């Protein structure tokens with residue numbers, strides 16, 4: 001029996017206590033998880049379907065999303081109760097072009113209130129899907145907006161205050177691909193074939209096959225089983241020399257340090273908010289919860305490299321670093337290159353001219369300190385507006401993690417540039433448009449944000465740590481654009 005199956009059988013057979021021990025959560029000494037080299041990659045990678053859409057008489061592209069409870073068969077022993085959009089687990093990939101008007105009819109068929117937040121989208125605050133746009137069970141919510149930002153890999157997920165970790169873990173997550181209106185960038189574009197979404201998550205299964213859905217530890221939920229688009233043990237057949245991967249870290253607490261089993265070089269072509277000015281070759285790429293990257297990997301006929309996550313420095317003390325998964329080595333996805341590969345051109349030397357911001361553009365500087373699940377000493381309060389910014393303006397925010405835990409920082413409704421982290425310019429693969437920045441222990445990031453042009457003094461956007469347990473506990477604040 002392959003090692004993964006026996007490990008899972010063991011988990012199912014011996015109940016939640018064993019699961020906790022394997023994740024190193026709360027019993028005894030923390031231990032690193034190592035699945036590298038152990039998966040047998042028995043299942044084809046699931047690809048989230050592209051959501052169908054219709055064109056309304058006003059020209060809007062209309063999507064339908066229904067959030068509902070279901071069940072998924074992750075392993076033969078017992079089905080797992082899961083939540084999904086238009087299905088049992090995860091959601092379809094929404095796709096629209098810059099300039100298009102988009103309307104999404106969101107139906108909540110769940111037993112609980114939910115929201116759908118469009119992470120990374122420049123969108124009016126009333127349609128942002130934050131904790132202020134709750135959809136009651138049985139109700140419908142119909143946001144509509146015009147896509148006005150560069151091509152990018154965005155995503156959607158629930159944002160009910162205090163419940164996001166639970167709802168995301170049950171399965172509510174999907175991708176939203178924005179296509180550009182400009183010239184083709186010379187990147188692979190065939191969805192699910194050589195342009196492949198990878199929604200990366202981790203889970204812990206309890207003895208009855210159900211997910212552990214909420215955490216009690218400060219680091220949040222760290223699972224011992226990785227899910228790639230909902231597949232536990234996946235392979236992907238490759239038929240072209242170059243494949244674009246749209247990687248979304250949709251875990252609630254785990255930081256992934258992506259790389260390949262043969263340490264090959266791959267090329268980063270995009271960050272959270274769109275393509276980079278030029279391709280950046282790397283061997284490792286670290287993404288914290290909520291961050292995305294688009295990479296291009298080149299393959300040779302017949303080879304079978306494995307996408308893995310490697311140990312990383314989260315800046316925490318030894319024991320904490322282990323508990324937060326920083327020492328883990330994980331098998332994620334095996335690629336199986338066919339014996340004949342269709343030729344793919346080399347990447348162009350430059351992609352798009354960078355839309356640049358100048359430090360001089362900043363009209364104001366603000367400071368944010370993340371510590372003890374607070375931001376600037378305050379716990380999230382739905383009725384308090386923490387900051388008011390000018391619509392369409394540019395500001396510099398200094399964000400400091402003065403805690404002993406790793407955090408990150410996400411801003412709604414806008415994209416930003418990282419100016420520097422502890423005074424050092426970001427590596428080129430993080431120098432593009434971002435909406436989430438990783439903050440190792442005691443790091444300070446200076447970011448320059450271009451705020452949403454939509455003014456609304458009544459409805460706030462949010463900023464928060466995207467380690468979701470922390471956001472649920474109150475490491476979150478609110479701002480309006482006026």
Ligand code: C2O
Pocket residue numbers: 117119157159290410412462464466
């Ligand atoms: Cu991805 Cu406020 O969220």
Ligand code: CU
Pocket residue numbers: 117118119120410411412413
């Ligand atoms: Cu967001």
Ligand code: CU
Pocket residue numbers: 406407408465466467470471475
């Ligand atoms: Cu945090």
